[in-house]
Amino acid sequence: MKRRTIQSPVSTLLTLALFGLLAMGACKSKKKVAPAPAPAPVEQPAPTPPPAAPKPSAEEVAVGKLENYFNSIAQSTNVDAANRTINEALGMFSNPQTPVLIVIHEENGIKDYDEPTTIEKYLHYLKDTKKNLNFISDIRLDGNGRVTELELRRKK
Structure with missing residues (x-):
């Protein structure tokens, strides 16, 4: 028969301490972890506004108004x-x-024109035919912004 030896109290104590440490290590800590400080906001340059549309020229404004009148x-x-x-x-x-x-x-930069007319006759022509078949291709203005010559082309 084998004989049991009595273990020393020190080794028993060490064994219990080891189990205790393992048990405590497996348990989660009940302390709350402080959140990491938020990174300082990086200052970004203000977005640049889109470039403003260039102002239309006097000719473009006149063409728009005249097209509206013609229609x-x-x-x-x-x-x-x-x-x-x-x-x-x-x-x-x-x-x-x-x-x-x-x-x-028009061919090779040479233009052939219909019989010249005046703006007064052309506007009455629009009124009588009720058709606006042309668009403004060129316009000339004087120093006061008034039209001195108008060139039209057939709409396609």
Whole structure:
């Protein structure tokens, strides 16, 4: 038969301490972990606004207004309203006899024009036909911003 030896109290104590440490190491700590400090905000340059659209030239403004007048006259259902619009449009020209040239053909930079007309006759033509078949391809203004010459082309 084997004989049991009595273990020393020191080795028993060490064994218990080892188990205790292992048990405590396996348990999670009940202390709350402090959150890491938030990083300092990085200052970013203010976004640059998109570049402003360039202001339209006097010619572009005049073309826009005239195209609106032409469409309004051609689509007018009332003769009096068309005549009022014609009078407004004539105010943009240096005089009612301002030449209107209509390009009918262009080849190698050489333009062929329909018979020249005046702005007054052209506006009444729009009123009578109720069709705006042309667009403004060139415009000339005087120093006061009034139209002195108008070149039109057929819409495609």
